Amino acid sequence: MTESDGAGSRHGGPPAAAAAQKMCKHTDSSDEVLLEKKGGAGIITLNRPKALNALNLSMIQQIYPQIKAWEQDPETFLIIIKGTGGKAFCAGGDIRAITDAGKVGDKLAQDFFREEYTLNNAIGTCKKPYVALIDGITMGGGVGLSVHGHFRVATEKTLFAMPETAIGLFPDVGGGYFLPRLSGKIGYYLALTGFRLKGRDVLKAGIATHFVESEKLPDLEKDLIALKSASKENIADLLNSYHVKSKIDQEKKFVLDEHMEKINSLFSANSMEEIVKKLKEDGSPFAIKQLETINKMSPTSLKMTLKQLREGASMSLQDVLTMEYRLSQACMRGHDFYEGVRAVLIDKDQSPRWKPAALEEVSDEFVDNCFKPLGNNDLKL
Secondary structure, X not given: OOOOOOOOOXXXXXXXXXXHHOOOOOOXXXXXXXXXXXXXXXXXXXXXXXXXXXXXXXXHHHHHHHHHHHHHOOOOOEEEEEEOOOOEEEOOEOHHHHHHHHHOOOOHHHXXXXXXXXXXXXXXXXXXXXXXXXXXEXXXXXXXXXXXXXXXXXXXXXXXXXXXXXXXXXXXXXXXXXXXXXXXXXXXXXXXXOOOEEOHHHHHOOOOOEEOOHHHHHHHHHHXXXXXXXXXXXXXXXXXXXXXXXXXXXXXXXXXXXXXXXXXXXXXXXXXXXXXXXXXXXXXXXXXXXXXXXXXXXXXXXXXXXXXXXXXXXXXXXXXXXXXXXXXXXXXXXOXXXXXXXXXXXXXXXXXXXXXXXXXXXXHHHHHHHOOOOHHHOOOO
16 A cells, blocks of 8 residues: 555456356456466556556455465466556555545545455465566555565566555554565564665565566566466576576665664664654664654554554464454554645645644553454454
8 A cells, every 4th residue: 555646446357256267368458457377377467657656446356366366277387466657566556546436435545445455355366476576666555566475576676665654544454464575574564654765775675585687577577477387486496597697786775774773773662652762862863864864754554553563463364454453444444644644645745633632642541452353244254
């Protein structure tokens, strides 16, 4: 979920059964998502280049049944997902549509998150090897389409971020699962500050599994399609063979290398207030910069996110997504999400007026409430 202010989305895609029957019929270049079978590979192409391939409900409703169908198909050995247009893999969920729906209590504000997280889970539990070619901008919802799969191939053009705290949301799509599992406290840092990782750093942070030069992706894809028996091992060997030949930025140190010690100590605190206190006490240029960033974020989002990651660290992906669905609905009921979207995506004045405006004013009781079960409305995976 994030920064895309993509063109209005078409809701109400085909129901699952109809979509499964129409397997692979989505190959018209005007379709928002292309689903094709080539060789032993099922290929999903996100095709909204003008909207940086932002994910809308109609696309989710086409991708999910297709993954399920390919999973059952003995002639499909692997699934590849990529984006068109050369700029983005997927810049996030179609936030504008969700905002409009949430304001008027339209069901889309429930359906979108429910179906998106169900798709994230399908990717995380997919029985066929799943290869995401994350060439270009990969944020929020785009991370959810890639990070839970077996293989994530970054390029020098990859730009990763989970910038949700800046729009009054939280790093969803399973962020509560993968972020706290990154080394040290890197995931907490990325989640709270929205820091952007570029190119090979996406691999070094543990978000990508391989690094391949962007111009080599068409060759890699051809070789993947041509694999006669596409076991996970064969695919890993093929990806590794490309990976070792990629020389771009090979010598460069990880961008966060020199700050890792500080990140691990400063972001290990139990509360947002404590993190802020530690940053102030540290006083280094790095710490001051993080303080400035954190001060711009929604205080409610920050507290929600810290609890989300701390809880998610020991939960299954399914339990994390169920928890995140509860949080998504708390955001839909609240103030900051609409205000964040207004400030960042609509009016673009970059001056959100958060309510409450300070961390101290966001009570633990309020945050705990956001995590409460929704009874019959809970996400069931």
